[in-house]
Amino acid sequence: MSIAPTPEPPATPSPPAGAALALDGVRLGHPDGAAVPGTVTLRIAPGELLAVVGPSGCGKSTLLRTLAGLLPPLDGQVTQDGEPIGRPAADRALVFQHDALLPWRTVRANVELPLAIRKVPRVERRRVADDWLDRVGLGGHAHKLPHQLSGGQRQRVQLARALAGRPRAVLMDEPFGALDAHTRAGMQDLLVEILRGTGATVVFVTHDVDEALHLGDRVLLLGAGQVLDVRHPREREAQHAPATAELRRRILESL
Template sequence: MSTATTSPVTVPAGAALALTDVRLGHPDGAAVPGTVTLRIAPGELLAVVGPSGCGKSTLLRTLAGLLPPLGGRVTQDGEPVVRPGADRALVFQHDALLPWRTVRANVELPLAIRRVPRGERRRVAADWLERVGLAGHAHKLPYQLSGGQRQRVQLARALAGRPRAVLMDEPFGALDAHTRAGMQDLLVDILRGTGATVVFVTHDVDEALHLGDRVLLLGSGRVLDVPHPRRRDAQHAPETAAVRRRVLASL
């Protein structure tokens, strides 16, 4: 008589996020017009563009659990999102580093909140600072770094806690073009090994078409597939140019 064995269920590294008939807005303010219905697959990088005031930042805060929807349902892996969670990290345009903490201490922060032992925190922080090219800056304070370096610290801090979803609100918007391109390449390189789901808000259409697997046009609710995601040499490909025209026409 044989005994059947059941393979353990494995949870994907990235979170499956979904919005169903969601009305975005603040409880004490005006609602964003229309509703959003969207499925974001585990490990997908979804870029979000749209005109000012269409609710891009509100969308991120709703996915993060910081802002309840005015209507509809927001879920992660089928479960309602009702509060912030350690497996969803937010990355802002302005680095939001704690100025009195060293670079290393800033990266350790999400681990310290979860009471990870100090030795493990330091090991993880050192590893992430190495990955973002700041291994020699661990003891500096944020004011001693350039804007691009501070964004690298913020990225390391966000990913040190091994989130399953990373919600990014124009993280490279304040950087010069050269630094911005370098941060895009760094993000692509780092995310390749994490499997995290990413929702990336940007005003830069070319950035959206470079980074995203798909682009959400939040003003209209349409979602477009990106023909050649994360390929610099595809920027001027005819199919990429066609999608670019559609995105621009929606703004």
Template sequence: MTTGLDLRMDGVTLGYGGEPVLTGLDLTVPAGEFLVVVGHSGGGKSTLLRALAGLLPATSGRILAGGAPVTGPSRDRALVFQDDALLPWRTARRNVELAPAIGGARRAERRRAADDWLARVGLGDAADRLPRELSGGMRQRVQLARTLAASPRAILMDEPFGALDAQTRGSMQRLLAEVLEDAPATVVFVTHDVDEALTLGDRVVVLGTAGITAEFAVTGRHDHDRLRSEILAELGAVPARLVAEGAA
């Protein structure tokens, strides 16, 4: 069974072309935690994920995964984007087979793994269909199956459900929670949707250019209204005075 991977950033500065995007970033994600990152557009959320994935080196500070320095990409850390990035000429099954194939699995083994994961995400009858024959939600389910077929210990998700309609997004949120019960992994999930953050996360952090500005433990659904107000206030989406009045 997959086990989670602890992730850590100590005093990290990240940027492009000499221009910093994030500075002095400290972040610890215990193994198995579902951490959600929220923040304003352009605030560095995707940059954070790229650095954890090993695609962007730190200008200063250190990035660790499982206690070891992150020096590049690894099969232990999977990066998932909003765009499903499926290969259009490969069927759903053959897209999912890519991960075990890269790991050296034999043809029969990777076919069994692909069929198993497609069944677990509710697409067992769509294995032979091409991406263009699938809806947006179905393509995202194929992407999720492909990601999990690689048995990553950490999954880094950049607004994976952002382009879906509300009903499909809710379905994908439930599916993600269900499959992670059987394949536990550390998750760092970026979203603009505070309700999505509270539905999925064990902890929510607010990211600004100077690092983490606030964090919130999600303890239960009864706390969601209060946490939503506090997170929105931190983001500056509503005046703090109105939040306080609404919570009174």
């Protein structure tokens, strides 16, 4: 008598590798408006979290929109994995300060949206959305509408929606800026937790120097044209270390 081998469980798809982003001699600005002074030349490694700080008007949000493909550079070239970025793409997700959830869609339906646009089957959309809602601690809120949630909860939904499509790059424009200090710290920790293992490259714009030092592998001082390495990213106890204090001083001076 022969015994049939036990079938192996289906393999869980590995997360996509993070995108390599690059700007070469890029001049930022709107075609019908003023240009941001100077040019930007920068390499962002796959899987890196680059925090971006700088004074108001230095082009932080413009940089994100250029990387997203929403705004063409006035000069120079922006690439992903060596290919020019000329338009938005599903593997680059934007996360804003204001959650931008669709008020008439439930929490689950909002998270499903990028998958629906890509015509992912309904059963799979629901499975992925429910998984991400569980990961951000909102598994019991799938049926609610956005106005029934707190500001921090809505930002969790926005984060789940951005990551549900398994992007290779996540571009975040002060996503926690409108939250109170306690909620903001919780969102920072949640971001660290759920990005671990996704492989995504993250560009994170913030006005908060301590947030930049906590989250970033490197910090780009956009107005000053400097990039600083962070010795202990994502370790809260490192905020009192001499090396962190020196980085904080240099960043504050640049602002």
